[in-house]
Amino acid sequence: MIPIGRGQRELIIGDRQTGKTAVATDTILNQKGQGVICVYVAIGQRASSVAQVVTTFHEEGAMEYTIVVAEMADSPATLQYLAPYTGAALAEYFMYRERHTLIIYDDLSKQAQAYRQMSLLLRRPPGREAYPGDVFYLHSRLLERAAKLNSLLGKGSMTALPIVETQSGDVSAYIPTNVISITDGQIFLSADLFNAGIQPAINVGISVSRVGSAAQIKAMKQVAGKSKLELAQFAE
Incomplete structure (x- = not known):
């Protein structure tokens, strides 16, 4: 219903504890036997949460084709800021060697907060919500690295699934609107659906893929x- 093509950037967005990481990790688990190299980047997450994800990968045999890049919540802001770029470099390495790759950024809200912290310490002028003026460039230069190469470059691909956390379902906040405008669609997870026991709690009505049926x-x-x-219509 929400098709994702190779080289696409599809945002996973929703409130805290709505199953965003579960959707992303399930996507990695379903790549088993498909010849896809997966990169999971954990940014500013609790060590216990990352350990749980890695344990799941081990139990399901996903570590055979998955690379985990993790900077925990207690890591310096500089390392949390750099973690997504490290993951992107790893995925690009395989993409240019004629492989298909999938990268998960969990989550870019934490990277933006780390970048804001760095910028304020450097006494750079704050903008909206105290983020620096180039925070849009922070995410656009990262997500634009996702691509599907042509036959001259080997036909490899890098598909990105960034995750962004919202507050009380507000998708009009600064970081969510920025990332929505960069990506090729979004999967919106609803707290109401999650609390009603519907999992994955995807709101089909407002979730969209701009690549659409072409994939x-x-x-x-x-x-x-x-x-x-x-x-x-049923949800309405």
């Missing part, structure tokens, strides 16, 4: 279009 086979295209409409 689907004909049979899936016919089924998915009708199903998404019916789900959205």
Whole structure:
């Protein structure tokens, strides 16, 4: 219903504790046997949360094709800021060697906060929500590295699934709107659906993929279009 093509950037957005990381890690687990190299970047997460994710990868045999880059909540702001770029460099390495890669940034809200902390310590002029003026460039230069190479460059790809946390479902905040404008669509997770026991708590009505049906086979295209409409009408 929300198709993702190779080289696409699809945002996973929602409040805290709505299952964003679960959606991302399930995507990695489902790449088993597909020949896809996965990179999971944890930024500013609790050590226990990262350990739980790594344990799941080990139990499901996903560590055979997955690289984990982690800077915990107690890591310096500079390292939290650099972690996504480290993960992107690793994914690009395989992409330029004719491999398909998938990278998860969990999450870019924490990277933006680390960058804000660094900028304030450097006494740079604060802007909206105290973020520096170039915070949009911070994320655009990272996410624009996702690509699908042509045949001359080996046909490799790097697909990015960035995660952004919202406060009380407010997608109009500074960082969420920035990342939404950069990416090729978003998967919105609803706290109301999660609390109602619906998992994954994806709000189909406002989730979208700008690549759309171009990434689907004909049979899936016919089924998915009708199903998404019916789900959205049911939710209304």
